[in-house]
Amino acid sequence: MATDAMLSVLSNAVFSELQGQAQNAIDFKDQFEVMRTKLELMRGFLSPENLRSNESILKTALQNMRKLIYEADDILTDCQIRHEYRNDGSSACSWKFSPRELYFLIGTGNKLKGINLRIESIERSLEKYPRRSMGQTNGGSEAYRSKSPVAQNYDPSETIGLQNVIKKIKNWLFTDQGPRQVGIVGMGGLGKTTIAREIFNDRDVIEYFDEVIWVPVSNNFSKEEIMRVMLKQLGEEGSGFDEAGLLGEIHKKLGTKKSLIVMDDVWRMEPDFWCSLCHERSTYIITSRNEEVVKLMRVVNSRIHRPRLLDEEKSWSLFCKFAFHRTSGKCPNNHLEKEGREILRKCKGLPLAIKTIGALLAPKLDSHTEWSKIHQEFHKLVEEKDNPIMPSLQLSYDELPTHLKQCLLCFSVYPEDIEIQAEQLVHWWAGEGLIQGNDTWTATELGYQYLSELASRCLIEVEKPRDYDGRVYSCKMHDLIRDMTIKISKDEGFCNFDEKGKQKPTDSDRWLGFMSDMDPNLLKETSNLRALLMMSNNRISFARDVKLPKSLRVLDLSDNKLDANQVEDLWNWICSLKRLACVNLSGATLKEVPRFIRKLRNLQILIMRNCSNLSELHPSITNLKKLIVLDVGSSKLKYIPSGLGKLIHLQELSGFRVFGKANKLSCRFLELQNLKQLRVLRMNINAETEISEDEQNVLSELENLTVLAIDAENCTEESVSKMLDLISPPPKLEELYLKRYSHEILPKWINPDQLSSLQYLCLEDGNVVRLLKNPTNESEDRSGSTWALTGLHLSVMKSLDLDWQNVERDMPLLRYAFVSQCYNLKNLPSSSQQSFPVRLKIIE
Structure with a gap:
């Protein structure tokens, strides 16, 4: 189950260190290699049958294995942090023979040997149990990871007979x-x-x-x-x-x-x-x-x-929508129909069971053998229970790829019926290492795809999808599915719950969703926490003697109301947690980020969005070389300090203000050219902005940049619009957002020729008059060029002069459009006149 996922993550991390020949791997190379081999062998015992067993030897062995996994991960993280310090300009020789370094080497070596001996002991205790062949994969996770993130192409909320x-x-x-x-x-x-x-x-x-x-x-x-x-x-x-x-x-x-x-x-x-x-x-x-x-x-x-159970034909119609969505809801052959109808009889007309089992079978459409296997397992589980829902959910969980299982279990810490923000989940998964980026996709990009996959399997319910491509913005979980995740999370030792399904913090917990009615002193008893998320924006008072556990990887205090004294204590807590990988302080009453933040060498995600009092980032933030996400958007921050270009792993940057040479302390636009991994850039320009001639090609050198958002802050300076005109855009830009742009003519590079990969364009709260053409004089004609856009958003563009018939002509691939407070648009179709496949949403 999720233990398998943790073993996979850790063994991959160990292998990565050995393959990269980093100093922290070389120092303990033999012990790391032994550990990796033993971890891979240990995975063979993690068959669903063994994991569901109630035998005390198995349960004890699995509990001990989980503890060892986390201990090993802590050691590996500490080695990586030490390596960051070692490369921070200090002499390697002086490090090598310092008392602190020798103490670390001896202590870490002994810990690794001890872990390997304990793994051997666990392995001996499991010798009599069947071992799964490592050639067997659970749900084909490796094949899945190589796929491109795509939005689900059907709506799992469709209803039958209602x-x-x-x-x-x-x-x-x-x-x-x-x-x-x-x-x-x-x-x-x-x-x-x-x-x-x-x-x-x-x-x-x-x-x-x-x-x-x-x-x-x-x-x-x-x-x-x-x-x-x-x-x-x-x-x-x-x-x-x-x-x-x-x-x-x-x-x-x-x-x-x-x-x-x-x-x-x-x-x-x-x-x-x-x-x-x-x-x-x-x-x-x-x-x-x-x-x-x-x-x-x-x-x-x-x-x-009083809703009734679905009859046979309505059950079949609902089943087909989920099981055969690839073939537009039509069963491709008689063999599958026969098998499918036999499975449906065991669902007894319950819509949730039908949808879940149908979504489970959908990826196996090309294999009658797989359908028969699911049928047999479902039959066996239904015989043990009167209600077919829990067997269908259990089967869906068992069939998940290992990397999705632990992601699903994270939902257990959220209160019942709460709307869950996708971004919070994705950052949690990335921060704790539950998802790993690769050469093609970042960890956050994969996280959104994992959510889409869970939705397609009917294990979560999408509340707010992004209109033009279906990316999940927020979601919920059905209470019966939540009941299942609570049971498994409790069995797996991630967290504990009372009889009403409310989390009950204990020392063995790894995750905690902290509610406003919980006693903050309970945090003293959670020394093994890896993720702490505040589930309420009510004011929570923390006593000064409450210390957060050193094992913590993810801390989310977004929108929590803390007074000034608590904020000061909070920074002391945070800066002492050297293993932290993700911190979210959005909406907090922060005034500054202190120099002590340099201690967080493992920090990868730092979110301080909507911190209205935040005015200063200490320059030491540029020492956090592992940062992949930095978000200081919608704050009063004067500038981001110079040296940002050193953060070469940065993938998302929000709240970047473009200043000129006069501001000696701020990061210059030119520094961005070093951020070759940057995927998302949200920047602000204003009257103080200066983009010099040698900075005009900065964005065009960012070959991985796919999302660009520019907030012009209603700046009316002619010089600023001229500077924007001269920018060369990123070559692979897919999404462009332009907000509060006060000039009548768009920057010259916003045209279909230079933005040939653009899929989504959002113009908001501006004075732009023309959209489809941006000529310097009326004689220029670009009518031969068409946009590749599939999504268009126009909001509060009161001066925009646009004929919708020209939009349909120049944007032939358009599938979704949103229009609000654009009073000069002509020939907008009414609801009855709209033609497939374009969905046009108009709000006056």
């Missing part, structure tokens, strides 16, 4: 007379939330109601949390209010509006609280597994919809 149900419930909602509460009741996996979400997103519903609010309730809800969620969707943060204040503010915000409020997955409800919460002008949809609960919430029997 048209009449949705029509019935809409009629209930649109009737002015009668009860204002509607219930959707049934067992887990029947599609209650799917029905509610279809109605919530229905165009007629959105037009009928003044407000539509979605409230995930779950089993562990608190009244305060429910009200804060409601207020946030009404445009109010709700900070500073007590319970009575929150209630009053909700009623004030709702006022005389006609609102629809969905209360999803209600397990229990206090009648008094519900009476006080209900608003006389609001209509409610309540989903629950318990009919008594919805009746307590004043839903009458005639307004309760």
